[in-house]
Amino acid sequence: MRSQSQGTKRWIAAAVAVTSVAAVVGCSSDGDGSTSGDGGDVVLELWDTDTRPERTANLETLIDMFEAENPGITVEYLGLPTDSYMQKISTAISTNSTPDLLTPKASDISALVAQGALETLDDMFAAGGWDEKIDPVMVESTRAAAPDGNLYITPATALVDVLYYRADWLEDAGVDVPQSWDDFENAVAAMTDASSGTFGYTIRGGSGFFAGFMDMVYTRAGIGDVFDADGTSTLDDPAIVKATQEYVDLYKATTAESDLTADFKVMIAQFSGGGAGTLTHSIGSYPTILEALEPDQVAVTLPYAGENGTQVISQLTTGFGMFASSEHKEAAQKFLEFTMGEEGNSFWAEASGYMPGNIAVADEPWVSESKALAAAAEARSSDSATPLNVPYYLPEWSSITGTDMLPDWQSVLQGNMSVEDFCAKYATALTEAQERYEEAMK
Numbered sequence: 001m002r003s004q005s006q007g008t009k010r011w012i013a014a015a016v017a018v019t020s021v022a023a024v025v026g027c028s029s030d031g032d033g034s035t036s037g038d039g040g041d042v043v044l045e046l047w048d049t050d051t052r053p054e055r056t057a058n059l060e061t062l063i064d065m066f067e068a069e070n071p072g073i074t075v076e077y078l079g080l081p082t083d084s085y086m087q088k089i090s091t092a093i094s095t096n097s098t099p100d101l102l103t104p105k106a107s108d109i110s111a112l113v114a115q116g117a118l119e120t121l122d123d124m125f126a127a128g129g130w131d132e133k134i135d136p137v138m139v140e141s142t143r144a145a146a147p148d149g150n151l152y153i154t155p156a157t158a159l160v161d162v163l164y165y166r167a168d169w170l171e172d173a174g175v176d177v178p179q180s181w182d183d184f185e186n187a188v189a190a191m192t193d194a195s196s197g198t199f200g201y202t203i204r205g206g207s208g209f210f211a212g213f214m215d216m217v218y219t220r221a222g223i224g225d226v227f228d229a230d231g232t233s234t235l236d237d238p239a240i241v242k243a244t245q246e247y248v249d250l251y252k253a254t255t256a257e258s259d260l261t262a263d264f265k266v267m268i269a270q271f272s273g274g275g276a277g278t279l280t281h282s283i284g285s286y287p288t289i290l291e292a293l294e295p296d297q298v299a300v301t302l303p304y305a306g307e308n309g310t311q312v313i314s315q316l317t318t319g320f321g322m323f324a325s326s327e328h329k330e331a332a333q334k335f336l337e338f339t340m341g342e343e344g345n346s347f348w349a350e351a352s353g354y355m356p357g358n359i360a361v362a363d364e365p366w367v368s369e370s371k372a373l374a375a376a377a378e379a380r381s382s383d384s385a386t387p388l389n390v391p392y393y394l395p396e397w398s399s400i401t402g403t404d405m406l407p408d409w410q411s412v413l414q415g416n417m418s419v420e421d422f423c424a425k426y427a428t429a430l431t432e433a434q435e436r437y438e439e440a441m442k
Contacts, residue, residue, distance in 0.1 A: 093115055169198075199276050340358060
């Protein structure tokens, strides 16, 4: 059974997300990554599923660094449409025209593995001694995204979800940076002035809402598992229902009414642009926020411990993976290893604002100098901390928590559906999906 008991201290299902690379378009290669006799180079085409402009620029720099150290290997970048990348990937799989490397999301891994599309990286990882060099938390979290527990992406970096506060707003309101959920409630109320269009919080009512929901509800309830030991969803646990109601009560009281359809881009714009005083999002947003605000205008904390004393931390591992059909695996593996090595990992993590996977890089000064990274590192080391175990291995996870839930979630925010009914309906849906998954795995 893949579900974990509620108090588990293992950081294994902290949701792996994949971020990177690439199809190898063979160009005069012998098929093993070596250059063929006519002097042609190996060409790797990188397919990227997260095409934010700043990220694309950073990834292109990473490629330049890799190429400088690996003469004879060229990496060509290709950004896929964010809203339809899986359609292109699925077409490539069905027509046997897949590239060497790719950047699937955590929720894509199960489907890709089921089709035999991704290469396992366990042998490469073992041969390179990476178990001694990479954060074991990230390694376990990466394995947890796959239905078979194998390694399909490099545990290069990780995202941890945090609470961003406008420190200048808190000072103007005469309140300290919140250190508890009660403090949070008081602070967002103190920062709200609806008449001037400023609100203490921005809630995620639109696309991708369930990630923010878990960050604010499961953490507040102090529950780190979506399924209990019997495979039953915890979404209708009384503590979850109570925390959901408290989260919903923020809407229109300390948030803008337009948050009903807000996605992460809108929320970051509201926070950075002066419309909201508090934002729930990952540490990866910190560099973007600092493009609009000064460091002393921003305070960062992790979601607080629940009433049971447990601090639930949402972590998402990101990395680089390879297609099983790659004709240039040796060259592709060199790129994968570069993303985990000290030079490549340090650049990529710092430029992205992510936690580095390489243990040596984690000790570099820039990590402790980032408010977001420092807060995440401190919380992860706490004895009361436990991971938020997100079942990305579940084939129906994305369809249930994205497509199915969204209209009902907006109905809840508008007062047309009760919190109790919402939680009960989707607890049943998730439990049934888990049962189907377990039956299929027998």
